């Protein structure tokens with residue numbers, strides 16, 4: 001039986017994408033070679049990379065607006081360093097909304113002065129700071145749009161002239177927004193796009209080339225952009241599967257269509273958490289993530305039954321992260337509404353027992 005995968009990643013993808021990816025590993029589109037044995041310089045793979053890059057820009061509404069989409073390696077964690085290496089000359093601002101922001105701050109500090117412009121650490125990151133002051137002399141302001149561990153999500157981005165850099169690893173392609181507000185967006189593939197192994201970077205061309213330091217080639221966005229993401233051997237499987245998922249999303253109707261489904265999933269689980277006294281939500285209501293719902297069980301005596309019922313129903317991966325505890329239901333783009341319904345039915349049955 002295929003399980004209902006509520007894991008925070010990696011990775012949940014549409015079944016048809018998994019199927020096509022599996023077939024391509026055996027043989028790519030009838031060419032007599034496997035996807036993972038063809039040259040990355042072959043016309044077949046060059047076309048795959050081009051399609052992945054153009055689909056990413058198209059879905060984000062950034063085509064023809066001076067942006068480059070790059071498929072790089074090293075995960076979002078390398079982007080913590082690479083963003084600073086390429087963009088931080090003197091001083092950058094960071095909004096600290098949890099574990100991943102803290103890691104980004106740690107790496108950026110190696111490169112220059114970092115101002116923590118706001119933080120929600122005082123309440124174990126259960127909310128998104130708002131109304132903070134943004135110094136005008138920052139090289140950029142770094143934000144984390146969705147805090148995977150804590151289940152909070154930025155709903156309104158700050159209005160500022162300072163360039164915005166955003167880690168969208170866990171909510172890219174899940175909701176509509178004006179992506180042209182950002183000068184650089186990065187996201188590890190392994191939540192909404194594809195298998196771990198590639199990281200999407202969408203960068204505005206005119207923000208590059210402004211720092212005084214010398215940048216090693218592998219860490220230089222301009223080098224990757226000038227080589228169409230083929231400066232070195234790209235992770236062909238991860239890029240191919242990402243391309244298939246982006247095509248799936250486009251065929252579905254793009255981000256607008258998936259956002260509607262994501263909203264329905266999130267409403268279903270949050271209404272249950274709100275109405276059911278057996279559960280309590282972790283994140284502040286106005287900042288709750290539509291991707292990762294974090295919650296606790298209020299009556300510990302019911303925990304064993306809840307866990308057992310979830311197991312019986314094939315629900316997998318809902319344990320909370322160790323720094324929050326409780327439960328976390330991650331509902332990425334490919335998670336069907338029915339799976340959330342099954343979890344919610346178990347939650348609701350538990351109230352009747354309590």
Ligand code: PLP
Pocket residue numbers: 009074075076077078100144146147148149167168169170188189
């Ligand atoms: N940023 C966010 C918001 C994440 O959720 C994660 C991983 O879950 C990362 C960064 C780190 O990504 P990676 O493991 O690709 O380095």
